[in-house]
Amino acid sequence: MARSAPRPDLPVTGLDWRRYAAMAVPVGLLLLLPLYADHGASAYEHRVIVILGIDIILVLSLNLFSGFTGVFSLGHIGFMALGAYTSAILDMPVASKAINLPDLPAWLARVELGFLPAMLVAGLLAAAIALVIGLAILRLSGHYVAVATLSFLVIVRVVLINATPFTRGSRTFFGTQDYTTVWWVYAWVLITLYVAWRLLRSLYGRAMLAQREDRIAAQGIGVQVLRTRLWPFALSAFLTAVAGALWAHYIVAFSPNAFYFTETFAIITMLVVGGMGSISGSVVGTVLIVVLSEVLRNLEGGFAICAVQIPPLYGLSQILIAVAFISVLIFRREGLLGDREINFARLFERWGNGKGS
């Protein structure tokens, strides 16, 4: 929803080494998280860091598509679900499959892939589905396309609940191996960051930014625009599915309920708060919301102010996040960073100048 023009300050070619060095800093900062998780963090903190990483991938891949095309996809969690279930089924040991998914078709029951191959296959499947769905849906505009993507989410959910031989229906899905480590997650965070960065800076990315519509046409749009939307959509679906795979192999037990409206809203909040069209914004927004949610959720169990004991108020954290969301929409619609990025090079220049003088 940030509507500013493509930024003129970004040179299309040629970066000096300072800029590259400057970019190493945030990446380094980011990598401190998994480092801490493995060395010294409590189990709780470890968990938060992993989930944070997965959320960053989710938000970035959504931003990849929505931030640049201006098209809001409300169905992305559907791709996450696809990634989760597909990879879980593919890399589950055959013996496990026999116990947990006895009704799986024979050809699938015999398959047992490694973690990475399963993840990639899941991602490719999601991308393929995204292409098909995209061909249908991405002609639409404005809230029509948002609603169409929401329909996709609902359809995925209905399918998940009913394709019992594959998914155990609405019951908990057991048997997933716990392959995900914090380093797997953050490796993919870096990959996603890189992909998003390249996409933004490419001419292709600029073309997408220019396509962002200001007024919403009531009818559909021509083929040209369709094509500029399709590939980001598929790419974004791929990464989202990977995030789903990572998540599934961390949580290990899950059900279709994990891939519905609440999660969709959470991701969107992170995206909007950080600013669509901004990569650093997505990271900042995600960190902010995740930390805030955790803090609030801990308070939900009841806490004391001075001598007054506040009783448990489950659901309060959700409400506060939603209120924060509305506030952003009212007071600062472009989010914290809007279209811009944190310019680390400039930050260091200023810091250097401050120290020197």
Added chain:
Amino acid sequence: MLEVRDIDVYYGGIRALDGVSLDVAEGELVTLIGSNGAGKTTTLRTISGLLHPKRGSIVYDGAPIHTLSPYQIVQRGISHCPEGRHIFANLTVDDNLRLGAVQRRDRAAVRRDREWVYSLFPVLEQRLGQLGGTLSGGEQQMLAIGRALMSSSRLLLLDEPSLGLAPILVETIFAVLREIKASGRTILLVEQNAYLALEIADRGYVLETGRLILHDTAEALRANAEVERSYLGG
């Protein structure tokens, strides 16, 4: 009656009007002419409350109105017939006219005004049950004007009544405008067709890229060589 003083109006970050001032005295027909994009429509929209000036003031009957909402401004007695007609396409002619008087409580007077509108535009009475969207362009313009007349307004803002109409229809409309003027209503007319506008107006203002560049009696403007060259196709 109406005093517009030095208004600056912005669309987003772009300044559309720059220090525009104009006056309309009771009973006059004042016209605002200029080329496309000069800011004529913006001026009317600011007077009727759809837009608000960042600087300057608009005073009507001695009271400032530039911060009021369209609802309040209609209450004060100003009605605006917008550019492009904007009749309610999915409502009947009858409903359209009825809505023109939506703020009024004086039933008898409303009925009288209806009759007057029918006398000005007989075709409207014939098409009362028809949906606005099914009328021809000229009929829609008549409906738009009739609708604006249904409010008991003393000042009528008219935006481009001749737009897209065949010359015969334009003549009819302008003949009606003369009658409306004769009935005592004050009119501020924005017109692309400067020739016709200056024919029926008392005074005129010329707007160019958001600024007022000329202001004189209609006669003087008609005689003005520059006006003739730029706007009268002379």
Added chain:
Amino acid sequence: MSLTEYGLQQLTNALSIGSLYALMAIGLAMVFGILRLINFAHGDLMMVGSYSALGLIFIGLPYWAAIPAAVVVAALAGILMERVAYRPIRGAPDVAMLLTSFAVTIILENGAVMLVGARSRAFPIPDFLRTVYHLGNLTVASVNVVAIIATAVLLVLLTLFVTRTDIGISMRAAADDMMAAQLMGIPINRVIAAAFAIGSGLAGVAGLLWTVKVGKVDPYMGFFPVLKAFVAAVIGGFGTIPGAVVGGFVLGFLEITFQALLPGEWSAYRDALVFAILIIVLLVRPNGIVGARAREEI
């Protein structure tokens, strides 16, 4: 059961569920028509109405008082919702408003969880709504009959309202051309509040009928119905009241047809089919069956 009897049976089912969808869809359509806002929190108005009824009945109010009171509460909740959440963002891009309605849904649903807990509660059904009539081989639940009759009555009243009263006509005008409506001196805020009030009240009625059918209430009860109502509104012609009504009944018929036609284990997929149909409609005929006149962007 003969074929005609089966057909009649399904017809009543379709009409009954169609009425519910129609009532829900009207509220969505009215608000969308004027504000271009898709109010997903509309479903939670069902929930508010039903919980209010539950509460009022609990403190001893008889049905004939509790039900109308609950509908009024739903209407008021709708007005409040507009005032607090949607008026400040009026004029924002459509998607921003849609997302805000999501936020409102979360607030309402979690608020309800905080107040009354997440578990569902049984709703005491009055006896006259429990009866089931048997006509030959047909089984007709009285609640279905009530639903159909109530909807018919409300539709008549609504039609009179929007064609005869100043506010009703103003509402249609505002939906047709907001700028022109403002220039007429129509009190836009009042009109919008009225649209929310009526739409929410109707949602409250639909919610109560739904509650009686399923026998219980829970904080999330409104979420799926509002999605369905949305599909109904789009199929019929989004933004118009006739469209919402047509769409509601068409959806009711579609659902019953899917249910009847799909073999056993596939019938659960009818919901997926419904949403697939939504996508198809959006592509092929975005203005729906009734086909609202395409509005020019100003």
